[in-house]
Amino acid sequence: MNSKSSILLIYTGGTIGMTKDPISGALRPFNFEKILEQMPVLQGFGYEIDTVEFSPLIDSSNVNTEIWVKLIRIIKQNYGKYDGFVILHGTDTMAYTASALSFMLEDLYKPVVLTGSQLPIGTLRTDGKENLITAIEIAAAKENGNAMVPEVTICFESKLYRGNRTTKHNSEHFNAFQSYNYPILAEAGIHINYNKKAIHYPEHKKLLKVYETFDNNIAVLKMFPNLSPAYVEAVLNIPDLRAVILETYGTGNATTESWFLDKIKKAVENNVIFLNVTQCRAGSVEMGRYQTSEDLLKYGVLNGFDITIETAITKLMFLLGQELSNEEVKMYLGKSIAGEITVEV
Numbered sequence: 001m002n003s004k005s006s007i008l009l010i011y012t013g014g015t016i017g018m019t020k021d022p023i024s025g026a027l028r029p030f031n032f033e034k035i036l037e038q039m040p041v042l043q044g045f046g047y048e049i050d051t052v053e054f055s056p057l058i059d060s061s062n063v064n065t066e067i068w069v070k071l072i073r074i075i076k077q078n079y080g081k082y083d084g085f086v087i088l089h090g091t092d093t094m095a096y097t098a099s100a101l102s103f104m105l106e107d108l109y110k111p112v113v114l115t116g117s118q119l120p121i122g123t124l125r126t127d128g129k130e131n132l133i134t135a136i137e138i139a140a141a142k143e144n145g146n147a148m149v150p151e152v153t154i155c156f157e158s159k160l161y162r163g164n165r166t167t168k169h170n171s172e173h174f175n176a177f178q179s180y181n182y183p184i185l186a187e188a189g190i191h192i193n194y195n196k197k198a199i200h201y202p203e204h205k206k207l208l209k210v211y212e213t214f215d216n217n218i219a220v221l222k223m224f225p226n227l228s229p230a231y232v233e234a235v236l237n238i239p240d241l242r243a244v245i246l247e248t249y250g251t252g253n254a255t256t257e258s259w260f261l262d263k264i265k266k267a268v269e270n271n272v273i274f275l276n277v278t279q280c281r282a283g284s285v286e287m288g289r290y291q292t293s294e295d296l297l298k299y300g301v302l303n304g305f306d307i308t309i310e311t312a313i314t315k316l317m318f319l320l321g322q323e324l325s326n327e328e329v330k331m332y333l334g335k336s337i338a339g340e341i342t343v344e345v
């Protein structure tokens, strides 16, 4: 029975609660009362639901590490009091926030479900109501007294995804998210079907550990045909640069022009960490498969495996923010710390 499950609903902003500015017509966040007004069903839902509202509310394009810290502090302070947490968040950066939270909350054994919508909850065809109700049901779901999904997840358009495997792939359709390299954790039809094999269940309930620090001295260097030495140099000359995500082609391939490889080699020698992440949404980096990734491997560029770009960015900022040596950071990049990559052994 889930009838007594208690949920903390955290409203950060995003389309779900937006209304049109009467003058410009642009969508902007509105207060939580508006959401509750549209959802009288929340009162009689059978769960105890409390709410916390961010001030100011934000469009998720303005998300930053401070917002992530604010979120995990709310979760930490209320961890003993609630069975699950639902975060209402804009869709634009939801995958980044979900990834960041998955690293910041270690030994999590309660659900943290992010959701939002493509249309504001006050509009007739809104997807917000269904998303919110499903997210709450999943956050409240238990089996033998334990959470059904004790992970940081994204619930959208009837599907539940592991947060750090998710990408916003569509700005128009209601199914805005995809998890290309990891199965869906649950799907809501008449019943909610849980894919227990794909869900991570901790062996023991440990004390929640939270991490609050990041280092944003990173860059993303995207490969494209004819990229110029000046562009690569500008990126590699960023002061205090500690790590670069090389967004490569296919299975991790890049141009083999010598000027390019020389610059990468020199930067590695200067202790800059390079992580090879593919521009493809599905599939994995496989360095050395083609000649066009052999030298990268030889010079010490690290394999990003099947990590999403959103998760590569948050994982790097997270690891660099901890008191770790470069060697330790590299070691953690090569393994899954929150279910974010598949490493074949």
Ligand code: ASP
Pocket (backbone or CB within 6 Å): 013, 014, 015, 016, 058, 059, 060, 061, 089, 090, 091, 092, 093, 116, 117, 118
């Ligand atoms: N710009 C909005 C946001 O991310 C889009 C959304 O919520 O869907 O806050």
